[in-house]
Amino acid sequence: MRSTPRTEAFPAHTPAAAQIxxxxxxxxxxxxxxxxxxxxLSAxxxxxxxxxxxxxxxxxxxxGDEARPALGRPANSVRVDGGRALFIGVKVTGDEIIALLTDLCCRIRVARHVPLRGREPQPVLTAVADLVQELLAEADGFGVQVQGIGxxxxxxxxxxxGEVRLSPFLEWRDLPLGxxxxxxxxxxxxxxxDVRALTVAxxxxxxxxxxxxxxxxxVGAGIGCGLVVHGKVVSGAHGVAGEIGHVVIDPTGPLCHCGNRGCAEAIAADPAIVAAVRDATGLPVADAAQAVxxxxxxxxxxxxxxxxxxxAIGRAIAxxxxxxxxxxxxxxxxxxxAYDLFAEQIRDAFAASAFGTAARCDLLTRPLAFDEWARGAAATAIQxxxxxPPHGTG
Structure with missing residues (x-):
């Protein structure tokens, strides 16, 4: 085991410095x-x-080539020195752990993927610790300290x-993970x-x-949502803002793991789709790939x-x-x-359910690999x- 890494404090812990x-x-x-x-802010x-x-x-x-004002000093530009510090971002999925070493600009320097060999907290913690040690060794080659983990x-x-109150997919409850x-x-x-972390990125x-x-x-194993309001990622008073996966779309619909019926997640998440395709076809559909x-x-x-x-997704987005x-x-x-299979229905349901000018909202599809979710975790560490301030209460 390596010695405890040395970290330093950011030189200006003020709201204005963080904002700038x-x-x-x-x-x-x-x-x-x-x-x-x-x-x-003022000059x-x-x-x-x-x-x-x-x-x-x-x-x-x-x-740089900034325009020089008529009087006074040239208007020099200022940029972040991405190489000044390093960070580690970790994303835990249902079947693998992705860990990244990023610089201060959240550019990925090194990526590691390992399979999740068990969802119990202890093997996951061991795997995360091993990945962190690997990335700290990689950081030595850059000659820069790792300042935090997300x-x-x-x-x-x-x-x-720093607590996971409930993670249904990992079957964790009240875990002081941080x-x-x-x-x-x-x-x-x-x-x-994970969705809020992706939203920060x-x-x-x-x-x-x-x-x-x-x-x-x-959209995937669940239906998640991250919200940015007035420039701040919103977590809400109790940390669960944006849980559109548990907006009830059909009160008579399938049972959701939350206990309600007809949640968006119970209709449109991958496990729900696989189960519904199995029922509709009578075939032994094993996973989302076979359903697609x-x-x-x-x-x-x-x-x-x-x-x-x-x-269901379109109505939830509306x-x-x-x-x-x-x-x-x-x-x-x-x-x-599977977007080609339900893109039209998403947009039609959104247009039918969005009220007035809310329908002008731009819907942008953006496929992002899980590496980008781990990058979001690194962004929260930089934050x-x-x-x-990490999030607003809305």
Whole structure:
């Protein structure tokens, strides 16, 4: 076992510094006047926030081709030095663990995938600790310290406490995951819901850059949703904001694992689709890939199951649009492998259910590999490191 890694503190733990840093991270390089305009801060506040970040090497000032003002100094741009620090992002799925080493700009430097050999917490913790040690050894080659770990899992996660309250797919309940990972690795750990972590990455580096209000809806093993309202990822007062998978679409529909009937997840998540295709066809359909193959071959029962799933997803997305009025909904998740089978139903149901101008919301499909979810976990670790408020309560 390696010695406990050394970490350092971000040089300016103030809301203004965190805001300026994340603004440059997402939109940079920027001049100071651009920073002030985007962040809504005064020139003096920007100067005060930027100075210690430049002195510590987190921001770098460079004289580029910026237009020179008529009077005064040239408007030099400022960018984040991505190589100044490293972070680890871990995504735990139902059957594998993905761990990434990223730089401060969340660019992936090293990726590791290992199969999940058991869902009990102890083997998962052991595998995570082993992966972290591998990535710390890789970090030595870059000559830069790893400053934190982000871990993303599905379910009800209390980020502030670092606790997984309930993860149905992993069968975890009341697990102090952050504390346990920190004990085994010696590094600061941030634990968050996987869809919210993905939403942070989309807000900073993906299809949500520059948007004040948007949502990420994921389709696959479950139906998840991350919300950004007024520029903040929303977790809600109890940490479960965005659980559209448990919006009831059909009160007489199939039983959901939450105890209700007809939830979007009970109709449109991969396990529900597989079960419904099995019932509709009488065939021993083993997994989503076989269900997709049947539907693409034209089996009427399988096609009807996917049509019903698309309708449920579209109505669930319309609920999000009606409640928060986002500029965009980004649709992602492993379930997009079957998108051609229910895309039309998603859009038709959304158009029929969205109220008024909510229907103007841009629906963007964006397939993202699980590496991107692990990258989201690293983004939450960066977020914790710079000291910005992780989420709003909405």
């Amino acid at each position: 840093f994340t603004t440059v991270l997402s939109h940079g390089p920027l001049t100071r006047s651009d920073m002030a305009g985007r962040a809504g 003096a506040a920007v100067t005060k926030a930027v100075r210690p970040l430049i002195e510590a090497g987190y921001l770098v000032e460079e004289a 871990v993303a899992v599905s379910g009800d996660v209390d980020r502030a406490a 504390e346990l990972v920190e004990m085994t690795t010696g590094l600061p750990v941030t634990v968050d819901n 989309e807000q900073w580096f993906g299809a949500g850059v520059g948007l004040s209000d948007f949502a990420v809806v994921t 193959e049947l539907a693409r071959r034209g089996d009427p029962g399988a096609r009807e199951v996917y049509a019903r799933a698309g309708d 609920t999000v649009a009606n409640l928060m009025g986002p500029e965009r909904v980004i649709i992602s998740g492993e379930g997009l492998a 914790s490191f710079i000291g910005g």
